[in-house]
Amino acid sequence: MSVLQQHVEIERLLTLKSDHELKRMGKMFATNNNKYFYDTGTGKVLLLDQDSYEIMDALFNRSEIKSIDDLKEVLNGRAIEKFGLAVAEEKLFRAFKPDKLYTLGHYEDLERQVNSEFRQLILELTGRCNLRCGYCIYNEDCDLNRNFNDDDMTIEVAKAAIDYTAQHTKEKAAVTFYGGEPLLRFDLLKWSIEYSLDIMSGKALSFSLTTNLTLVTKDIAEYLAAVPNLSVVCSLDGPEYVQNSYRKYSNGYGSFSKAIRGLELLCEAFKNSRNVLSINAVFAPPYSQQKLDDINSFFQKLTFLPKGIDINITYAAKGSIPDTKLSIEEVPKDEQNMINPLWDWMTDQIKQHPSIREEENTIYAALVEKILIDVENRFVADEPSEFYPFNGCCVPGARRLYVNTKGDLYICERVGNSPSIGNIFDGIDFGRIHNFYVEDYSRGTIENCKNCWAIRLCSTCYIDSYTESGFHRENKRKQCSSQKKSILEDLVFYHAVRETSPEKLEFLKNARVF
Template sequence: MGNVIQDALAFLVNLHPDQWARLGTVFETENNQYFYDTGTGKVFACDPAEYAVLECLLSTSDPAAITGLGLEDNALQQALETITLLVEQEHILQAPVFQKFVTPEKAELPGIIKGGIEQIIIELTEKCNLRCKYCLYQEDNVDTRNFSKQDMDWEVARKALDYISQNAGKMLALTFYGGEPLVNFKLMKQCIEYCKAIMPGVDIPVSFTTNLTLVTDEIAAYLASLDQCSVLCSLDGPEHVHDYYRVTVGGKGSFHQALQGLKRLVAAFDGKPQHSLGINAVLCPPYSKRRFDEVNDFFKTLEWLPKDTRIDCSYVDTGTLDWSELGHVKTDLQDEEFYSEDERTDPLGKWAEYTLDSDQDERGLAKELSQKKLLRIHNRVITDEPLLGIHMNGCCIPGRRRLYVTTDGKFKVCEKMANSPYIGDVETGIDIEAMSKYYFEEYTEKSIKHCSTCWAARLCGICYAPCYQEAGLDEEKKQSHCYGERAAMKMSLKRYHQLVEVSPEKLEYFNELTLS
């Protein structure tokens, strides 16, 4: 028996002399233990001995350390035989050291852009009628612009739309951004009508995010008259939660104005299936089950809200703002904290898990949160043999999926990228050289060495947005997101396979969804 074990250990030594951690990860549900393989995307159930052996390999990169696990010889031999068989037949533990990302060549980019930009995002204004305490656009946040009185003028907007009309496919999502977009509703309306005139054969769904406070009956009626319109509404929950941060320039709460605006949109959109409303609540620490329940229950009490309204929430992103300047959160909003590792890593995700397990009412925050977390696991690529390359994490092709136009006519990758290198302007169009340099070459050069040693490389959803500064990719900033992403993916693997075990019917819904 000793020879069998030694032979198996020698096989593993020859398989990979080092860097075992990049080959996969182990995780546990309440009932079972599993191994996720990086190279193939496959997941295998393990018995305790197999789990212990794999965990040892991945954490120590030393097959010899397996003999110190204290396993009985029979159990150790069986575990090693099973793992060896999986290596030979299922090709696990064989992910290559990734040398580059799968990206288009620079020469291919003009053709890709010409093939049809999917979304244009027009920054109508840098003005906002609110001063939300957690908003990124303040002078204390060094990574973004400040509030300003800058509006986009019609000439800039027209040039942007003329350019996009030459590169649009059969569908072009027309999206507006701010500031508060409705501050410049006149230009929004002008852009919509111009698009319809110059692109008569193109399907043009309209969308934007609003704080709701400027929605009038006239605005709601116009939006309802469009063929397709989707509005994402910022509402943080009940009055005392919403008004703690979402205040006017004068410091007053905006809850009642926002709720009135939402009611106007609901009434105007009634009976129009091509129109949709979504709600996004921004939640700030300290995070607690009680507080999440309170926000969730609030939205459930809005009986006049259509049942198909998509309700989502997100963590606050304060950039470089100092929390101590945001109203002494711990004093006024203190509550039971989350304590387990999973809860601290992703308290919203863990809360959604608890809620879906105990609450069959599918309306509310929990289902939407759970969908986003698990869809990447559900849609992962699974292959018989390891793939040789990886995609650029969660990054899109700049200028293809979406194009963001600032108030002064500069092009950026998207609305989330604040201070980041431009990729063109309304006068000259997309700058292929800049796009290739900053968003393919530099991203690859500074990222591949880290991604090539990461087990979550093929599940990673990190995109350009949190990683860039005005001069280009901030490698340290990008790295700071990696731990959280790995932890979130591991938690999603656990949650997904928990559902496989106890409620597989809940996974059928994911077949109808796509990652956005």
């Protein structure tokens, strides 16, 4: 490439800068040891030498830099020419500006996937729950979702949903049980499993449920252990003082003693089973590093837990804890000043230990592995693609289908109040899928997405972006700053681990990607 052509590349970047288009093209970030650039168009991450960093910094952050001559006041011409050559060879700063989000599955292939590649049925067996957890999205104080109710699913609805699954899945099918607390309807759960095994005997069939553990008996545990390919997510926040501060009965009593007994029964029953247990813990105010140490130590010392069990810890859903119940110091720190106590604690733990999976179970291993897998398997190409996916949204009605107690169909159990996409007796309404979850989502989010450097890395999905009447633009927009901060943290973390402890990434060779 001639010097003239290299200068053309630099002039192109200066034009992008003057047109306010440069910052959507990528993001600079730094570890303690190195500086990097993530390129939006190709997904590449490039290690920057000092000259390249100074040129990048001038382009991105110095408003007075408007010409090549201005750049030459920062660095000599040879460094600038070398930089222009690298930009051209790596095809950097060429991200297309989309006018809509697009995947084949959301458009041309939508009906085929929904009709023949459906994967996971989620049955809301009941709207009842025997607990009233302080951060639950179904509480009367929380407007993110429906309130608890006394509705129970009938056998007729469950049968119709399972029949639908048998007709619309291929070789594999998954059936998940949800509530409320699904074990309040253990009778229907058991019937649904037996019926599914009967009519889908030729498929690779799996089952799962989430339980607060308090209703688990020896008989229930042994039955679940005997069901082929069944997994149970156990909701347990940690030691007694942590568990009982939020996970309470309606009379205010804590649930720890019954929950820990239920977990022990499940672990005992699953000891000789190939079925899987995992734990979901919620980290709720007041936040402290000591609290995280206590939670971690608690799970490490539970000797009856299987080694290597996934323990996932997350914050309570935003808006699930009413402000009236929080003192000012208990308002989440990451909402006050973008400090993330869970992240800070987790990354510090990784630095202190020789491997991610220790001999003892930890609350950070599963989350850390997911972050590293997501960065490792990001979109990377030699040249930019003109298509940008629907953030982290799955194909509605194909990846999963949530059937409530009345038989109404929704795209996911986690989305909350949102438009239905049909009824199990009448079938899928493709018009509603297209209008609400394809066109409205793309139109409502594209103005922000098309100018965002993180558009290809964004994991935001339909969750929290809807009300019963449809897409809520402001709700979606509110997620953007925290999402970009999280993505940047993940990029820094991944590359810091790769620099200092590459052996900790060996597990990525065998990691399963979903």
